[in-house]
Amino acid sequence: MDATTVLADISGSIATVGYGLAAIGPAIGVGIVVGKTIEGVARQPELAGRLQVLMYIGIAFTEALAFIGIATAFIFGY
Amino acid sequence: MSTNTPTSNPVMKRALVWGGLLALVIMVVGAIVGGIVAGWPGVASALVGTALAVVFMGITAASILLANRFAGGDLFVPAFFGIVMGGWLLKLIVFVVLVFVLKAQPWVQPVVLFLSVVAGVIGSLVVDVVVVMRSRMPYASDVQLPVPPKEADDAPR
Numbered sequence: 001m002d003a004t005t006v007l008a009d010i011s012g013s014i015a016t017v018g019y020g021l022a023a024i025g026p027a028i029g030v031g032i033v034v035g036k037t038i039e040g041v042a043r044q045p046e047l048a049g050r051l052q053v054l055m056y057i058g059i060a061f062t063e064a065l066a067f068i069g070i071a072t073a074f075i076f077g078y
Numbered sequence: 079m080s081t082n083t084p085t086s087n088p089v090m091k092r093a094l095v096w097g098g099l100l101a102l103v104i105m106v107v108g109a110i111v112g113g114i115v116a117g118w119p120g121v122a123s124a125l126v127g128t129a130l131a132v133v134f135m136g137i138t139a140a141s142i143l144l145a146n147r148f149a150g151g152d153l154f155v156p157a158f159f160g161i162v163m164g165g166w167l168l169k170l171i172v173f174v175v176l177v178f179v180l181k182a183q184p185w186v187q188p189v190v191l192f193l194s195v196v197a198g199v200i201g202s203l204v205v206d207v208v209v210v211m212r213s214r215m216p217y218a219s220d221v222q223l224p225v226p227p228k229e230a231d232d233a234p235r
Contacts, residue, residue, distance in 0.1 A: 019174070023170070030163075030166065034159060034162070034163060038155065038159065041155060042155075048084045048086075048149075049084035049085030049086040049087075049215060050085065050086070050215050052084055052086040052090075052142055052146075053086045053089050053090075053210055053213065053215065054210075056086070056089075056090065056093075056138060056139060056142060056206070056210075057206055057207065057210055059138050059162075059166070060135060060138060060202070060203055060206045061203060063135070063138065063166065063170075064135070064199045064200070064203055066170060067131065067134065067135075067173065067195065067199050068195070068196055068199060070170070070173060070174055070177060071177065071191075071192055071195040071196070072192065073177045073178070073181060074177065074180075074181060074186075074188040074189070074191050074192040074195075075188055075189055075192045
């Protein structure tokens, strides 16, 4: 086994890397949504209700990606 | 406290109720299709998958409702984001664990389960968008009007 083969050798489940990748994007997205909502509420506390609803929609869409990404465990790999 | 309740509460409650109703519809349709395609494991998988998707998507609205109970307090903003984000983190961890537990079960049909999770997620997104679009929210109703000054006689000197 030469050096290249050894370096390229992966044992175990490569799918777990995919679940990690599936979590990164939504994590960044939800972070931005929540951070911007905090900014908005800090500027105008009386708009908290409206901003919460918009934040809820933003979170729902980004977390849908995470759910579907992690649920792919059912059909791909282990 | 009640005067301070954010105006988002009715919207969240409506999203939860309609999400639950839609979940029932998706469950029935999914169970029928799953039963035709894969027999009883298909039925069970469709029920479990839809329930997972809708419950986990609903936790966001439920956590916002829970967090809004702290409205008006000094710690509202930290408590709100702590509860909402903490709930989010917790539910994703529970979801990953459930995926691996369910995958090992003999009565699960993985493809039906995956498709019903996707259907539940997309369905609850549609419900959320429709509920928010149809909601009427006043612009600045969370504002707290200044209380009128008391009579000069009552004021402590």
